Each structure stands twice: as C-alpha cells, then as structure tokens.
Amino acid sequence: MPKPTPETVARMKAVVGAKGVVANDDAAPYLEERRALYRGRAAAVLRPASTEEVSAILKIAHETGTAIVPQGGNTGLVGGQIPFESGEEVVLSLTRMNRIRALDAENNTLAVDAGVTLAAAQAAAEEAGRLFPLSLASEGSCQIGGNLATNAGGTAVLRYGNARELVLGLEVVMANGDVWDGMRGLRKDNTGYDLKQIFLGSEGTLGIITGAVLKLFPRPQSLATAFAAVPDVAAAVKLLRVADSVSGGMVTAFELVPRIGLDFVTAHVEGAHDPLPDAAPWYVLIEMSAGSATADLDATLEAVLAEGLEQKLVSDAVLARSEAQRADFWRLRETLSEVQRLEGGSIKHDVSVPVSRMAAFIAQATQAVEAAMPGVRVVAFGHIGDGNVHFNLSQPVGADKAAFVARWGEMNALVHAIVRAMGGSISAEHGIGRLKRDEMAATKAPVEIAAMRALKQALDPTGILNPGKVV
Structure with missing residues (x-):
C-alpha cells in the first residue's frame, strides 16, 4: 500500500488532538513485539479516545487507502499488532478508550471500552460481587479489545470457555468508518447471522472492536487448589477425568507443569520453591470452585487425590491451606513463560x-x-x-x-x-497474526481459506485493516 501523504497523516492527527499523538522515541513501544521477533515502523501512532474518533480516522483511511494496524495492550505473541517495516501503516492504539460503560448485576453483564485492561474488567466485576472469568498472565496490561480480537484462552477455559464464549455484544468500527452498535446484553437473540462471531478472533482484519458487553458469573465463594506430582502426561489426563467425575464438574483449572519448568522458576523467581519434597517428572495444578460458601471443596479435592494415589496416577500432593499458598502455586505456573527468557x-x-x-x-x-x-x-x-x-x-x-x-x-x-x-x-x-499466516494454507481446507478471503473482501474491500495478517 502507498505510504500516506503528510496531509493524510495531519488530518488523522487532528482527529485525536495532541494527547492522541505518540511521537518520536515515545512511539517505540508500539512498534515492537514483546519477544522482539518483530520491529516495525509506522507513518503515525495514534491513540483515539472514543469510538467517534476511531470512526473518523477510518473514514479518512478508507478514502485515502491508508493501512491501519489496531493495537491493544501489545501483549500479542504472533505479531498481529505490529506494523510492517515499510513505515506505510498507521498504528491505532486503543489504550485511551478505557471506560467501564455500565455494569448490570441483575443481567450479569459488563459493558466496557475496548481499551479496558483485563484486570480492570475483573476488578469491576468483583466490586459488584460477580466474576469475569477470563484469566491470563498478562491481565494487568492486555486489553479487552485485543483479548476478543484474538479469542484469548487462559487458565479458566475448562470451566468457562474461550473469550468468544464470554461475549454477548460488540461495538465495531467497520473499514469504511461506519459503526455497528451491537452492544446488546441478550443471551437469546435469534435474528439472523450472529455478526459478533465474525469479528471475534479476526485480529482486526475485518473491523476494529471498540466496545463489548461481557458475560459475568456468580463470584465463587469456595476455592480448593492442589499441586500434585504425576508420573507422566497420560496419568495427568486420567487424573483430570477422575477430578471431573468426583467433583461433578467443579474443576476450574487443570494445568500441566514439567519438572524442567519448575526448575527454571525456582532458579529465577525470588521466593519460589518446590511445593513437594521429592522431584517428579510432571506436575498438575488443580483448582475447583463453587458458588456456595458451604461447599467443602477441600474434601472433594482430597477425595480426587486419594483416588489418584489409589490408581497410581499421583505420587504426592499438597493442598493450599491459605490464599498465600494458593498464590504461590499459581506463581509457579504463571511465570513459566517469563523465566524461559532467562534461560x-x-x-x-x-x-x-x-x-x-x-x-x-x-x-x-x-x-x-x-x-x-x-x-x-x-x-x-x-x-x-x-x-x-x-x-x-x-x-x-x-x-x-x-x-x-x-x-x-x-x-x-x-x-x-x-x-x-x-x-x-x-x-x-494466540492467534495467527504474521507469525503463522503462511501456514494457514497447510492447516485449513481450501474451502475454509476461500470463505475467509470472501469475508475479508466483503468487509474490507480496499484491504486497509491490518493487511498481511491472518490471510
């Protein structure tokens, strides 16, 4: 695509004003992926403060053929949020769009701007006695718009599903600047195509998500967490089925940890220690939750581990007896990615x-x-x-x-x-982005690739939305 003219860039900058323009060295963090696999250049880095400003920028982009790269918290791991090296694209960071729009506790919904961090959305739900269950290691900096655009997973998928299953409505700015207001908090709406599903997981290639209505759930009143040693991965899978059966579906997380990963964490993370006295080749972190404060989940989890010991699926285990101990267990799991950089x-x-x-x-x-x-x-x-x-x-x-x-x-x-x-x-x-784009043809059937390209052509006929990503 042609590099936007100075006039085009000036028009876009005028939309966001001085507070919305990131210039010179301050732009560097927006142009590099966190693992430094991709470093791009941009004609401008803009931070709109509202859906109206996003719409105005896209109208200009559509008119002039300017490529736009949407960006959330820049925590993505496949390069989808980073511009190419040509310097022809404009990065649109939604960081300033961070309003909690509305919380409806009776309807169990939370309406937010796309730039709200995952941690802020979780906190808003918690204040109302509710739970927004999406949980990621990067939740302090990743943003809801990016979570939905990449269909983020995390540690609670087993119980609550991926990001796309936690959304009831969306607001999306289309490639030509039109705004689709689909911010409906309905659990039943059978009026034709479910348009929101098109944009969830599309990585900003079909439209820019600017708002979302999220599903909330009752806040768990009981938690039980254990760290267990298992002889192999097959035993871990069998133990999962034991946990499902004994608990009646109360397993919230079931995470696999290898011995080498535990060694990395205890070597590099201050205060981290092995929860069990003897080393094992594999471990699982198991967590159960219930909505009732009277649920005896510790007893349930102990029964799971006892059955695991009986079947020789578990060699040793420890239950968290305090919130601090539970946090220690989770730190072992959540720092696994981070400590690998130190190796x-x-x-x-x-x-x-x-x-x-x-x-x-x-x-x-x-x-x-x-x-x-x-x-x-x-x-x-x-x-x-x-x-x-x-x-x-x-x-x-x-x-x-x-x-x-x-x-x-x-x-x-x-x-x-x-x-x-x-x-x-x-x-x-993590999505496809730039890293895995060229593998799509070997992964998807030709009819799938054709359908994806048809969607792209229909919704972004000039190809200005995150070009060169996904398809």
Missing part, C-alpha cells in the same frame, strides 16, 4: 490436540525436536484440561542464541506436522 532463546508453539492425544503428542514432538537438535530443552506446559499445550523449546545450554532462534521455522514445521496429523490446531489461543 536464553526460546522457540514457542501454542498448539492444541484432543485431550486424549495429549500424551502421545508431547512424546512424539519431544522425540522429533530432540533428534533434530541434540541438547534442546523441551518445556511443555499449559491447559491440559482443554487440550492446549505450550510446547516451548529452550536453547541447549551454552548454545548461541541467535543461531538457535534462526531455526524457529524448522522447529515449527516439525511440531506443527505432528499437530496436524493428530487433528489439532497450530494456534490454540
């Missing part, structure tokens, strides 16, 4: 397979990458309850980081081939 280069895979094939996938993928790169350290962890594993590779000890990271595509090809053979997905919760 050198890390090649990421955010994939999913049927839960029944999780053990086989981890075994086959581990064998494949270790054969291709002797000494590579596999750090496989994640949301085993919903089939999503972060199959990450840390560089061999003493290896050259740049040379290791240069093999990213090679390692992806090995792992993703196994994922596809098992009927899985090469992107479980």
Whole structure:
C-alpha cells in the first residue's frame, strides 16, 4: 500500500488532538513485539479516545487507502499488532478508550471500552460481587479489545470457555468508518447471522472492536487448589477425568507443569520453591470452585487425590491451606513463560490436540525436536484440561542464541506436522497474526481459506485493516 501523504497523516492527527499523538522515541513501544521477533515502523501512532474518533480516522483511511494496524495492550505473541517495516501503516492504539460503560448485576453483564485492561474488567466485576472469568498472565496490561480480537484462552477455559464464549455484544468500527452498535446484553437473540462471531478472533482484519458487553458469573465463594506430582502426561489426563467425575464438574483449572519448568522458576523467581519434597517428572495444578460458601471443596479435592494415589496416577500432593499458598502455586505456573527468557532463546508453539492425544503428542514432538537438535530443552506446559499445550523449546545450554532462534521455522514445521496429523490446531489461543499466516494454507481446507478471503473482501474491500495478517 502507498505510504500516506503528510496531509493524510495531519488530518488523522487532528482527529485525536495532541494527547492522541505518540511521537518520536515515545512511539517505540508500539512498534515492537514483546519477544522482539518483530520491529516495525509506522507513518503515525495514534491513540483515539472514543469510538467517534476511531470512526473518523477510518473514514479518512478508507478514502485515502491508508493501512491501519489496531493495537491493544501489545501483549500479542504472533505479531498481529505490529506494523510492517515499510513505515506505510498507521498504528491505532486503543489504550485511551478505557471506560467501564455500565455494569448490570441483575443481567450479569459488563459493558466496557475496548481499551479496558483485563484486570480492570475483573476488578469491576468483583466490586459488584460477580466474576469475569477470563484469566491470563498478562491481565494487568492486555486489553479487552485485543483479548476478543484474538479469542484469548487462559487458565479458566475448562470451566468457562474461550473469550468468544464470554461475549454477548460488540461495538465495531467497520473499514469504511461506519459503526455497528451491537452492544446488546441478550443471551437469546435469534435474528439472523450472529455478526459478533465474525469479528471475534479476526485480529482486526475485518473491523476494529471498540466496545463489548461481557458475560459475568456468580463470584465463587469456595476455592480448593492442589499441586500434585504425576508420573507422566497420560496419568495427568486420567487424573483430570477422575477430578471431573468426583467433583461433578467443579474443576476450574487443570494445568500441566514439567519438572524442567519448575526448575527454571525456582532458579529465577525470588521466593519460589518446590511445593513437594521429592522431584517428579510432571506436575498438575488443580483448582475447583463453587458458588456456595458451604461447599467443602477441600474434601472433594482430597477425595480426587486419594483416588489418584489409589490408581497410581499421583505420587504426592499438597493442598493450599491459605490464599498465600494458593498464590504461590499459581506463581509457579504463571511465570513459566517469563523465566524461559532467562534461560536464553526460546522457540514457542501454542498448539492444541484432543485431550486424549495429549500424551502421545508431547512424546512424539519431544522425540522429533530432540533428534533434530541434540541438547534442546523441551518445556511443555499449559491447559491440559482443554487440550492446549505450550510446547516451548529452550536453547541447549551454552548454545548461541541467535543461531538457535534462526531455526524457529524448522522447529515449527516439525511440531506443527505432528499437530496436524493428530487433528489439532497450530494456534490454540494466540492467534495467527504474521507469525503463522503462511501456514494457514497447510492447516485449513481450501474451502475454509476461500470463505475467509470472501469475508475479508466483503468487509474490507480496499484491504486497509491490518493487511498481511491472518490471510
């Protein structure tokens, strides 16, 4: 696309005013992905304060053919929020659009601007005695618009579903600047196509989400959390089914942690320690929740672990006896991604397979990458309850980081081939963005790719919305 003229940029800057223009060195954080895989350039970085300003900017973009890259908290991991290196695009950060619009406790809904952080949305729900269950390690900085545009997952998918299942209504600015007001807090609305689903997970390529009506749930009154050692991944999957059966569906999270990951965390995170006296090859973090304060979830979780011990699925376990101990358990899980950076280069895979094939996938993928790169350290962890594993590779000890990271595509090809053979997905919760765009043809059937391109053409005929991403 042609680089916008100074006149076009000036018109867009006038829409947002001086407070909405990010200039010079201040623009740098908006142009680089957090893992530094992508560093782009932009004709301008703008921060509109309202839906009306987003609409006005897109009207100008549509008229002039200017490419727009929407951006939330810039916590995405596939480069979807970063402009290309040409400097021809305008970055539209929604950070200033951070209003809590309305909370309807009786309807269990929360209406927010797209720039509201996930943590702020959670806090607003909590103040009203409700729960917004989407939970991510980056929740202090990631934003609702980005969460929905990428269909974020997180640790509570097992109980509450992905981001797209937590939305009742959307407000979207279309490519030509028109505003679709779909901010309806209805759980039943059978009037034709469910348009919001088109934009959820579209990564800003079909329209820019500027507002959302989110589903709220009763705030849990009882929690039980345990950290358990298991002999292998197959045992972890069997223990999940025991937990489901014994609890009657009260399992909120079921997270897989490898020994190497625990070693990384205890080595690099101050105050982190091994919860159990003896080392084990694998661990699971189990959490249950209930809406009643009288529910004896500790007893339920103890029964699950007792059954696990009986079936030799568990070798040892400890229940959290305080909120501080529960937080310690979760810190072990939530810092896994962060500490890998301290061990050198890390090649990421955010994939999913049927839960029944999780053990086989981890075994086959581990064998494949270790054969291709002797000494590579596999750090496989994640949301085993919903089939999503972060199959990450840390560089061999003493290896050259740049040379290791240069093999990213090679390692992806090995792992993703196994994922596809098992009927899985090469992107479980992070999206496609720029990183995985070229793999889509091998992942989706031609009819799917054609349908996606038809949607793009229909909703963004001039191709100005996040070009070069997803499809």
